[in-house]
Amino acid sequence: MEIGVDIEKQKTLDLNLAQHIFAPEEYEDLIALSDKNQLNYFYKLWTLKEAYIKYCGVGLSLPLQSFFFKIHGGGIHLNATNQLDSLHFLTTSIEQQYSIACCSNEHIEANAIERISLHTIASFFQHFDE
Numbered sequence: 001m002e003i004g005v006d007i008e009k010q011k012t013l014d015l016n017l018a019q020h021i022f023a024p025e026e027y028e029d030l031i032a033l034s035d036k037n038q039l040n041y042f043y044k045l046w047t048l049k050e051a052y053i054k055y056c057g058v059g060l061s062l063p064l065q066s067f068f069f070k071i072h073g074g075g076i077h078l079n080a081t082n083q084l085d086s087l088h089f090l091t092t093s094i095e096q097q098y099s100i101a102c103c104s105n106e107h108i109e110a111n112a113i114e115r116i117s118l119h120t121i122a123s124f125f126q127h128f129d130e
Helices: 015-021 024-031 035-056 118-129
Strands: 003-009 067-072 075-080 088-094 098-104
Touching: 003 035, 015 024, 015 035, 024 035, 024 067, 035 067, 035 075, 035 088, 035 098, 075 088
Parallel strands: none
Antiparallel strands: 003 098, 067 075, 088 098
16 A cells, blocks of 8 residues: 555645635635635645655645546545546545545545544654564
């Protein structure tokens, strides 16, 4: 399984920034929303774009406006010219202030995201030092 993941802490919304980093289709969808829903949608798009770029392994050499996402109901659709794989996406939030997106070449279960402590992570890697 190959995967790309992004996590962002939600801050204030900057529509000027959104206009420069999102494809026109994404920006139009964003500004069509009520002010109340724009912040959450902005971070859904932002984390999806970052997760996709990480999945591709190309970093920001892939222009952010060269592909776009459409989010309808519970579905997420990617429009990209060089998409080689059939991809699956998942977005969620933690504590209403962190947005998370995953991109994978395999189906991602909604309960696959597990919150773990820093101690658990450190213990896992400490195991390799032995």
